[in-house]
Amino acid sequence: MKKRYFIWFLTGFLMLNCSCNDWLDVNPRTEMKEEDMYQSEKGFKNVMNGIYIQLASKDLYGKNTSYYFPDLLAGYWYKTNNSTENYIMSYLYSNSYVENVIKTIWSKYYTVIAHINDLLENLDKTDVHFTNGNKELLYGEAYGLRAFLHLDVLRLFGPVPVGASDGTNAIPYVTELTRDPSKLVSVTYGEVKRMILEDLDRAEKYLAADPFMLGSMYDLNNPGGNGVNYTPDDDWHYYRQTHFNIYAVDATRARFYQWIGDKTQAEIYAKKVVGVKNTDETDKFVLATNSSYTSSEKGALVMASEHVFAVNCSDLQDIINGVMITSSSSRPKLYLQNAWISSVYENPESDNRSKGGRYFQTDGSYAYYLKYYESGTIAATDMVPLIRLAEMYLILIENSTLTEAREYFEIFRQARGMDFAISIGDETARKNQVEKEYRKDFWGEGQMFYYYKRQNKTSWSIPQSVTIPENGFVIPKPKGQSAFE
Template sequence: MINKKKNILCSLLTLLLMSSCNWLEVSPSNEVNADDMYSNGDGYRNALNGLYLQLSGSTLYGKNMSWGFIEVLGQQYLTEKMKATEVYAKAASYKYDDTDVKSIISGLWTESYNAIAGCNKLISMVSEADPALFVENEMERDLVWGEALALRALFHFDILRMFAPSMEVNDGKSYIPYVDSYPVISTAYYSNADILKKIEADLLKAQKLVAKCDVEKHPVWMETEYRMFGKGLAGELPEEVFFAFRGFRMNYYAVTALLARVYMWEKEYKKAFDCADEVTKASNNKKTLFGFTETLSGDMKDCTNLIFSVNSETLLDDYKPFVTSGNDNLFLFNVEDIYEGSSEDQRGKVWVSNLGSLQYSKKYLLEESETGYDVIPVLRLSEMYYIMAEYYAQNGNFTEAGKMVDKVRSARGLISSSSNFSSMEDFRRKLLKEMRKEFVGEGQLYFQYKRFNDKSLSDNVKFVFDLPENEDI
C-alpha cells in the first residue's frame, strides 16, 4: 500500500514541476508544454492528481482545514495553552483583522481559487477529449471529468462556508465568485443561493460521470480493503495505480456524501436525507461498503467509516509539535468536556492521551507502519447518520432522529440512548455535543455551529471571514 501511494505522489510532483497558476488562470509563461501534456491520458491523470495534491497541502486539508486553523476556530482546543502573541491564540479569539490571521485566511482563499483554476483548465480539456486517448477509454475520460467537477464544487463550497454567512442568516447579498470557465470570462460575485445551485449542478453531473466506474463497472473497488488499503483478490485489483485507493478520490459515494452536506447547508433537508440514506445503504454483492470498525484500537481513523479522505506523508511531523511538551502552541483539551467522563466511549479511551493534567488527540500520531498513518478524514459515514437524524428532527420525529444518532453512539461503545429530545433546540444542542466527540481534529465543529448560527461556541465568535485585501476584485 505504501509503495502504491508513493507512486501516486510521484505523479503529483511531476505535475507541480510542469505548471502552476494564480487564482484566476494559469499564466501563459507556465503553459509551455500544455499541448503535450494533454496529448495522452497520462497528462490528464497528472493534472487531476495535482488537484488532489493541492487539496491535501497544509494550506487546506493537510492542516488548516482539518486539525489546524479551522479546528482552533471551533474551540476544540484550550486557548490557555497557546501563546497569546501567536496566530492560533489570536484566531481562537476571532481576530480576523490581525496580520498573522489575515495571512492564513488569504492563503485559504488564494490556494482554493488556484485549485479551481486547475479544475477549470482540466474540465475544459477533458470535456472535449477523444476517449481513445485514455487506457480505459470513455470510462476513464468520464472519471477524470467527473472528479474534476466534484473537486471544483468542493473548493467553492469550502470558500462559501468561510467567506459567506450561513443560510440561517442569509441576507441575499453576493459574497464570492463562482469561477467555472477557462480562461476566465467573468469574476462576478454571487449570493449564497446562487452559489449553492452551481455547486449542486456540478455535483449532480459528477455523480453521473463517476458512477460508470464506481457503481456500474467496478463496484468492488469501493470496498474498504480496496478503497482505503489497495488490498484484495489479485484478479479484482485495478491494474494501474491511478484506479486504486478510490477512498482518496472523489468517488461516487464521496460525491453523494458531499451533496448531502451541501443540501444541509442549503436547508434542503429531504434531498440531504436521500443522499445520506443512499450512502448508508451502499453495498456490493450484499457486502456493506461503509460501516464502523469493531474497535478503534486497531484502526484509529476507522477507515471503514471513511467515504473520502486526503493523505499526507508529512502528517506525523506536522502534527507532533502541537502535542509535545515545551512548545508555545499546544492543541490540548479537557477530555471530560468532550467525552463527559464516559467509561464506555471508545473514542475517549483510544483517541486520547495525557499531557500533564490535560489531553490531546492521538489521531495524527500514527507511525508509518500503523493503519491509516497518513489519512486525514474529510467525509465520514457518521456524518450521514447525523444528517438523517436532523431530517427526522426537522419533521418532529425525534424518536427516529434518536435512532440515527444512536447508530454512531452504539458503534462507539455507548449503551445509553440519545433519543430523548424535547425540541429542535434541544436536538441541535445535543447533536453538536455528539459531533464534537466524533470529529475531534477533523475541522467540522466550527462549520456546524456556523450552520446553526449558534453563537454559544464563543462570546465573540465571528462566522464570516473578511475578504483578503489583495483579492478584493
C-alpha cells in the same frame, strides 16, 4: 494543440509535495507547457493527482482547513498568549498574522479550482485516446471537486445560512480558467447554490461507471491482496475514497442541503450514502467500532472505514510535528487541557473516541491530540477525512422523524461504545445530542465550526467558553479580493 504556457498564479504549484514526481518534473517549477501535461492519458492523470496533492497540502486540508483554522474558531484548542492561534481564536481577522492565514486559504482554494478548470478545458478539446473509462472518471472527479470546494469556500467565507437570501452576496464561483478580474467577482448566494448542484449533477453523470460501485473499500485498498473479490482494469482505479467518487456526490449533496436548511433533501441523500451496499450486500461504508482500534488495519484513529472522501497527505507526520504533537520539551501549537476530555465525552472510559488514551497523550494538566499521529500502537494512514459516514448519520439523526432518529442514534451509539443510556425524548434532547456528537466525532477535522455557523450559535461553553463577536462567523475575504469586487 496551440503552444501555450500556463503560469501557475498564486502559490499553489510551489506548495506541491514530492509524492507525484511526474507532476513536478515535467518542466521548471513555475512554468509548464500545457502540451506536455495534456498529450497523453497519463498526463491527464498526473494533473489530477497534482490537484489531490494540493488539496492535501498544509495550506488546505493537510493543516489549515481541517484541524487548524476552523478548529481554532470552534474553541477546540487551548488559547496561548501572543500567538497567531490566539488571534484566530479571538476572531481578530484584521490582525496581520490572521490575514495571512486567511489569504493563504483563499488563494489555495482558488488556485486548485483554477487547475480543475484548466483540466476540464483540456478534456473538452483533447484528441487523446483514453482507456478503461478514465476520461469519464476525470470529468466526474473534476466537476465533483469543483462543487465540493466551492461549498467549502461558501461555508467559510459565505453568509450565515440562517436568514441568508438568494440575493445575498456570497463568493466567486469560477468555472473557467481566467485572469480577468471580472470573472473572479462574488456572485449571489442563489447563484452559488445553483452552480454547486449543476456541477454535482454533471459529476454524477460522468461517474455512472465508477469502479467503486463494483469493488468494496477493502478490494480497492488492497491491490492483489488475499481475499480481494474485485480487481479493476486500471491501477488508477484503486483507493477510490481518496478520489472524488460517485458516493461523494450524494454525500456532498447531503452536506449542501443540510447547510442551506433543506432538511428533507439532506435526509434523502444522507440515507442513500448510509444504505450503499457492496455487490455481496455488505455495507460499503462501516461505522468504526471498538474492534477497529484493536485490528491490524491502519487508519483506526481517522476511522478509515467511514471515509466517503478523504485526501492522502504523504508528509502529514512532518506537518503535524510541532503543531499537534512534538518530540521536543516545548508544547506544540495546538493542545488542550486534560479537564476538557471529560467535559466533551460524557463517559470517557466508555466512549471509543476517548477510552484508553487512544486519542490523547497527557502532559501534566494538558494533553495532545493523536488523531493523525503515527504512534507505536496504532498506525496512521496519513489520510485526512473530508466526508465521513458519521456525518451522514448525524444528518439523519437531526432531520428524520424522532422515531427514526432514535433508531439511527442507537446504531451510532453502539458503534461508538457508549454503553450508557441516552434518551432522545424530544426536539431539545435531539438537538443537544447531535451537537455533542459533532463535538466528539469531528475534533481535528474542522467540522464543528460549520455546525455552529449553520446553527448560528454564537456562544458555547464546551470544551471552553466561546462567544462569537458580531460577524465572526463570516470570514472576511482577503483585501486583494475585496479591492476589485
